[in-house]
Structures are given as structure tokens and as C-alpha cells.
Amino acid sequence: MKVLIIKRKLIKTILIIMPILILIVIGLSINRNKSYQTISPINLSKNIQFDLTGDGQNDSIELVKRYNAFDLNITYHNNSIYLSNKIKDNILFTLNDHWPPKIYLNDISRDITPEIIVQGSKNNSSMCYVFNWHEGEFFNVYSSDKNIFGILDSKNTKTPQCYSVSSSKGISSLNSFMLINNKLLDTTKENFDLPSLGNVTAFINLVETPYELKDLPDIFCTSINSTELPILWNLNKEIYSYSFQDAFFYDYEWDSSADPTSLKWRLTFEKSKLNGDENDKEEIIFYLDCKLENSLYKISSLQKLK
Numbered sequence: 183m184k185v186l187i188i189k190r191k192l193i194k195t196i197l198i199i200m201p202i203l204i205l206i207v208i209g210l211s212i213n214r215n216k217s218y219q220t221i222s223p224i225n226l227s228k229n230i231q232f233d234l235t236g237d238g239q240n241d242s243i244e245l246v247k248r249y250n251a252f253d254l255n256i257t258y259h260n261n262s263i264y265l266s267n268k269i270k271d272n273i274l275f276t277l278n279d280h281w282p283p284k285i286y287l288n289d290i291s292r293d294i295t296p297e298i299i300v301q302g303s304k305n306n307s308s309m310c311y312v313f314n315w316h317e318g319e320f321f322n323v324y325s326s327d328k329n330i331f332g333i334l335d336s337k338n339t340k341t342p343q344c345y346s347v348s349s350s351k352g353i354s355s356l357n358s359f360m361l362i363n364n365k366l367l368d369t370t371k372e373n374f375d376l377p378s379l380g381n382v383t384a385f386i387n388l389v390e391t392p393y394e395l396k397d398l399p400d401i402f403c404t405s406i407n408s409t410e411l412p413i414l415w416n417l418n419k420e421i422y423s424y425s426f427q428d429a430f431f432y433d434y435e436w437d438s439s440a441d442p443t444s445l446k447w448r449l450t451f452e453k454s455k456l457n458g459d460e461n462d463k464e465e466i467i468f469y470l471d472c473k474l475e476n477s478l479y480k481i482s483s484l485q486k487l488k
């Protein structure tokens with residue numbers, strides 16, 4: 183009789199605890215998805231440490247102003263290097279208040295150590311570099327003056343591919359590569375298209391147009407949150423003008439053939455006061471989500487920072 187009561191109690195306890203455990207697991211997985219889906223560069227104002235050399239020891243990246251230019255200083259294994267020493271003219275980026283450098287870490291070569299992707303401006307034009315750690319040294323494996331850079335197959339079963347493209351020249355300027363065994367493999371001849379580029383380019387044009395449009399082009403998903411589109415009518419274009427600077431993107435959901443179904447974009451624009459002087463400029467940032475809808479990649483979410 184006693185054994186039966188204990189068994190009942192045990193079953194009761196399990197019935198109470200199980201749903202709680204399931205809820206905790208679901209909650210954790212949602213949180214993991216959330217943090218995974220943010221598309222933010224490294225916050226250089228905080229002293230955040232990363233292992234850039236794959237030895238389990240944290241290293242640090244610091245943005246510094248040096249010789250009238252922006253430089254990146256990396257401290258690792260008691261060494262310290264400037265990434266500008268790894269490129270031809272020794273200037274990563276020129277100083278620019280409304281177009282500061284952004285750093286993204288992503289393991290493009292899938293060897294545990296992240297590649298360092300840096301976007302910024304040199305004499306008011308975009309510049310992008312990829313640095314890779316290999317055999318005890320940092321190397322500049324890729325440089326481009328195109329203003330859009332991103333990664334497809336970023337976290338699926340395929341090898342990640344990087345893409346760069348000029349927003350003004352469009353798809354004909356598309357360039358792509360993979361990093362295989364720390365060597366760059368040019369895949370440009372195999373890639374003719376970039377999912378969501380068409381509608382993101384239309385979005386860039388929409389923001390740059392010097393007046394507010396009455397009707398929006400057909401680039402948004404019907405499911406887009408109704409609070410998000412009004413952002414486009416609140417840009418005060420009678421006072422400000424907008425000029426696209428650069429963008430970074432990656433894919434984060436795929437279909438059964440590992441083709442992307444969802445992509446995230448981060449776009450920066452120069453916001454200038456009409457009739458203002460050179461100092462009346464600032465950077466504004468848009469976050470876009472693009473989803474495959476009826477075989478088109480449409481914008482499913484739009485957010486503005488600043």
C-alpha cells in the first residue's frame with residue numbers, strides 16, 4: 183500500500199515537473215534563435231574579448247585613430263599588431279564621423295577561428311577587408327571597394343560563400359568567393375544572382391528618393407507589421423537627404439535543399455541636413471529581414487536605428 187502511494191506521488195511529481203522542463207527547453211531555444219539572428223557589428227566602445235587565434239585564450243580588438251586614419255589594433259599572445267600593416271597602402275579607413283568602421287566576426291573557412299570582416303570608408307568611398315588567422319599570423323585575404331558585403335550558407339551544411347556587390351552598378355558587379363584551407367577560391371563565374379538584392383536595392387532607392395512616395399513599390403511582404411512601414415514616411419525629407427553608405431547581410435533560414443529562405447540586412451545611410459554644412463551629417467541604420475514569399479524575396483521586417 184505504502185509503495186503504491188509513493189509511486190502515485192512520483193507520477194504526480196513527474197507530471198508537474200515535465201511541462202515545466204519542456205517550457206524551459208522551448209524558452210532556451212527561442213532565446214538562442216533570437217541572439218543568433220541579430221546582425222550587429224562588434225561594439226568597439228566596450229572592451230569585448232574574442233578568441234581570434236583559436237588557442238582558447240581571448241584576444242582583443244581596438245579601434246584607434248592613428249596618422250589621421252582609423253586603424254584596428256589586435257592584441258594576442260603578448261603580441262600587438264595594426265591591421266593596416268597587412269594592406270598595401272597601410273591605410274584601412276580615413277577618419278569619418280558619419281561613416282565609422284564596423285567589424286563582423288564570422289568563421290567563413292569553418293576552422294573555428296573567426297575571419298575578421300571590416301567595412302568602412304576611405305576618402306568618402308566604401309572599403310571592405312577580410313582578415314584571416316593562419317599559421318600564427320593575420321593575413322588580408324580579400325579587399326573590395328564595393329559597398330555591399332555578405333555571407334550565404336553562413337550556418338547551414340554547405341561551405342559559406344562571401345559576396346560583394348556595388349549598389350550603384352548592381353548584379354553585374356557581383357563578386358563571390360569561398361575560403362578553402364585558408365586560400366581564397368574565386369566563385370564569381372558560378373554565381374549570377376544574389377537573393378533579395380533586387381528588393382533591397384529598391385529599398386535603398388526608396389530611402390534616397392528626395393521626396394516621400396505616395397505608393398510604396400511591391401517589395402514588402404503582406405505580413406509586415408503595420409507599425410513598421412510608417413518609418414518610411416517619417417524621414418522628414420523636406421529637411422534631410424539620405425545617401426546610401428554600405429550594407430552587410432547573411433542568410434539564417436534555409437529550405438530542404440539548403441537554399442536560403444530568410445536573410446538579414448544591415449544598411450547604413452548618411453543623413454544630411456539640406457542647406458546644412460559638412461558637420462550636419464550623421465549615420466542612420468536600417469535593419470531589414472527578407473523572406474522568400476511566392477518565389478520572391480520580399481522585406482518582411484523593417485527597423486530603423488537612430
Ligand SMILES: [Ca+2]
Nearest residue numbers: 233234235239
Ligand atoms: Ca587567442
Ligand SMILES: [Ca+2]
Nearest residue numbers: 289291293295
Ligand atoms: Ca576561420
